[in-house]
Amino acid sequence: MTELSPTERAMIDTGMVGRLREQRISTLDEIHAINGVPKESTRTKDTPFLTPLMAEFIARSPFFLIATANADGSCDISPKGDPPGAVRVLDARTLAIPDRLGNRRIDGFQNILTNPHVGLIFLIPNDDETLRVNGRAFITTHPELLASMAIDGRAPKLATIVEVDEAYMHCARAFLRAGLWKPETWPDPETVPTSAAIVSEQRALPPPDESAGKRREPYRATLY
Template sequence: MGMTEIKTLDELVALAGEPAERTVCKIQDRIDEHARNLIAHSPFVLIATASAEGTCDVSPRGDPAGSVLVLDDHTLVLADRPGNKLHDSFRNIIDNPNAGLLFLIPGMNETLRINGRARLVSDAPFFDDLIVKGKRPRLAVVIEVEQLYMHCAKAFLRSSLWQPDTWPDRADLPSLGTILKDQIGFEPTAAEADGYFAESNRTHQY
C-alpha cells in the first residue's frame, strides 16, 4: 500500500495549517482557578511518559474526584495505587521527567491538558492527604506544571463517548480472561481467570 509520508515541519504546516492566535494564547503556565476546579472534579486522568530512548507509555489513573492534590499554582500530585507492578510510567520518569496529563470529567466533552516535569516521591507531608479508603500510597508522582490548556470538545463529540446509546453491547466483546487465554495461554480457564480478576478488582483497589 502506497503512503505519502510527511517528513518535515514545512510539509505538515503546508497541509494542516498554523494554529489560530487564540489557540496559542490559551496555553498557560500555571494552575488557575478554573483548572483547580476541573482537577477537583476529575476522577480519571491519563499520564503519558517516555523513556530516555523515546519509547512511550500512556497509563490510566483513577481515584474518587478530588484525590489529585494541587499544592500550589505550579505543582500537583497523583497518588500511586496497586497495579500490575510493571511500573512503566515510573521507569520512564526516572529516565526522563517529561510527562503529559489529560484530565477527563464524566459528561464533559472538553478536557484539561497539562505538560510538565515529573518526579517520584516515597514520602512527604502531603501523603496523609492522599489516603483513600484508609490506604496511604507508597509512591506519588509530583508534576511541576509547564503548560496547561483546555482541549476542545470535537474528539468527544465525534466519538459520542458519553452517549450510552452508542456504546457496544458488552456481551459482544471478549472478557479479559478470554483475551489473556488466547494471547499468552493462561493456565486457568477463561471463566476462572475472569473470576480471579473480578475478585482482585473488588479487593485490591487500594
C-alpha cells in the first residue's frame, strides 16, 4: 500500500475509526439478533450449477462485475462489458470470459494466479434483478476458444474459465432503491469527475482538457 503524504494524513480522522470500533459487531449471532434470519427459501436458493434460465440470463447480459482476492485476502473488483453473449456458458458448470483490451494492470489475473476463488454478478439493462455466480477460475490461452470470441476480427489473447460452485438470483431491492434505470435520476455526465481528472488531482497536475467530445475519446479508440 502506498504511504500517505502529510497532507493526505491530515484529511483522515483517525480517531473516528476508533470510535466506530467501540460499537463493532463481532459475532454472527449479534447480526441475526438485529437483522433476523433468512427464510428457508432464501437460504437454499443457490444451486451448484447454472440452470437453463440462468444460462439465458448470462447470454443476455452485456455487463458484469468480477471480484477476486489474492492469497492474503486483499480484494479487487473489476467491471467487464461486451455485447450480450460474449460470456460463454460452456456447460452447466463452466463459464468462459474473454479478456479485452485494458490498462494492463491485470489485478484480477494476478489474484487468480494465487487464489482461484471469484465472485461474479451479471446485469441486464432495465432489469432490476441480477444473477450471482461464485466459483474457481483459471486463465487459458486455448486457441480455438479465443478465436471463437473475436470481435471486429480481433480475438482476445486470454480468457478466464470459471468453474461454478454456486449460482443464484439476487433480488431487485438495491436497483429499485437506486432508481438505476430511471433516466430522470441520472446526473449530467459532464459534471461527473472522470478518471483523467482524478489522476490529475492525485498527482497535483493541471486539470485535463475535457471539452466537448474529449471525455471518453481515448476509450472509444481502443475498445477491441
